[in-house]
Amino acid sequence: MADLGFGQSYGGIMQMAYVVADLDAAIDHWVRDLNVGPWFVLDHWTGDHPVYRGAPAAGAVRLAMSFAGHMNIELIQPLDDEPSVYREGIERRGHGFHHFGIACADVDAGIAEYAARGYELAFRAGVPTGGDVAYLDGGAHQPGYIELITANPGMDTAFTAFWRATRDWDGRAPRRPFA
DSSP: OOBOTTSOBTTSEEEEEEEOSOHHHHHHHHHHHHOOOOEEEEEEEOOEEEEETTEEOOOOEEEEEEEETTEEEEEEEEOSOSOOHHHHHHHHHOSEEEEEEEEESOHHHHHHHHHHTTOEEEEEEEOTTSSEEEEEEOOTTSSSEEEEEEOOHHHHHHHHHHHHHHHTOOSOOOEEEOO
């Protein structure tokens, strides 16, 4: 299948995500110690029609995205104590690695494929670029969740714009609006 504009392929890992206690401190670490940036920050996200473990969800997060090479890096800070896949991850493993993101053309088909392998749908919500994200739980023995991300033109355009901004980044303006 064709590559996405930022160099990753459909069906493979295109994102590594981490839950953090303090988004600004985490961004500072990635900029200072790992030379990753700029970061595109979304100050409040709940998703459209979010469902966590089969029930409507109310948990909100603050998040930021950047790229290390062609790999999208996402940092996520929960903003409340509402039940969520992010709080669940912290309770299981603490702060740190949370999920692998996989670009897919059909989230429903992807959910069915992973369910056949024993994964359980933990969270699903609509995203600003169109389509949905779905977090799949393979159990406590897995290092994290798998997030299926609808790979559509809106997603590809947004992520490719973030990636392009990282290619020749000179260290200025390490935080930028998500839009």
